[in-house]
Amino acid sequence: MADAAAALLALAATLAVYAAARGLQRRLKSVWLHPVLVSIMVLIAALRVLGIDYEEYDRGGRILTFFLGPAVVALGLPLARQMEEIGRRGRALLLSLLAGAAIGTLSATLVAALLGASGPVVRSLAPRAVTTPIAIGIAERVGGLPALSAVVAIFTGVLGAVIGPPLLRAAGVRSRTAFGLAMGAAAHGVGTARAAEEGEVEAASSGLAIGLMGVFTAVLAPLVLALLERLGWLM
Amino acid sequence: MIGNRPDLRRAAHHLLGLLILLAFLWMGDAFARALRLPLPGSVAGMLMLARGLRMRWIPERAVRPAAELLIRNMALLFxxxxxxxxxxxxxxxxxxxxxxxxxxxxxxxxxxxxxxxxxxxxxxx
CATH class of the missing domain: 1.20.5 (Single alpha-helices involved in coiled-coils or other helix-helix interfaces)
Structure with missing residues (x-):
């Protein structure tokens, strides 16, 4: 009973902090005040001050994490609506995302390895671009730290959602499909949430990018890590 | 509150959609595991749901409220x-x-x- 109450309290606190963080962003209109990032920092600070460890908090927190699975499945809905549009550009989509997955995994692991990151950290960075539940699965397979991969995925999701639109505009990307695809590929769910603000084409291609990036990265990450190992850049 | 039919019906509608999504998640998990695919069950489930909706095996209005609620608030789930x-x-x-x-x-x-x-x-x- 007390356990259930504590879990509900953690859940309620998470919802309240997130709602407040969203309100703050709406009022101050700063892209850097991403509600996810602000909520994470506020909750960590609160847990530290109150002396509550993560495991205890997560008894309530994982009620939300549970819905990540069905949320990824739910992306099948915008995907179904845009299937024809996507079918017409199928080959281009697959090639762009395959290149994105290769470059994404290679650049993250290579830069980290050259800057002296330890083996587990490099392995945790391999699934950087993919959605959190998929990133956790890949990290487990390639010997990374699943929780670190989750956090890196969220952080870069926020980074991509923030810098993506101005960067893509500056780079001359006008196509709505290309915009959505790039946002989903670089910033998964957080990027898709941002892309969805632009319209349904952006939302659908972004949702598709999440899924395909997950598939391609799952296949490519072990290969990239094996390559780094052979070159002697990864322990 | 119980007598408030529209509220109750809306909650039931969301719950039905969630159960359908969970069923596809479970099928995706089973499918990916059976074929030893490197892809997570949720992604397999997403592709199966898209196919099911396109082929009209699953009526879109059954899943739409739950799916849109989850997609709109996906950031919170992280x-x-x-x-x-x-x-x-x-x-x-x-x-x-x-x-x-x-x-x-x-x-x-x-x-x-x-x-x-x-x-x-x-x-x-």
């Missing part, structure tokens, strides 16, 4: 996993630079590569 970073405070303190630099470089690279390639191929085709 928060508890993100709080998990506190477990790695020591590691982050030592290796924050390679982690930040690697993530940032990769984010910019993926945005530009995917955006440019897709736009160029659309124009070329």
């Amino acid at each position: 928060v508890p996993a993100g709080v998990g970073v506190m477990v790695y405070a020591g590691l982050l303190g030592r290796e924050w630079l390679p982690i930040l630099a690697g993530s940032a470089a990769s984010t910019v690279a993926v945005l530009l590569v995917v955006g440019w390639m897709q736009q160029r191929m659309e124009r070329g085709g």
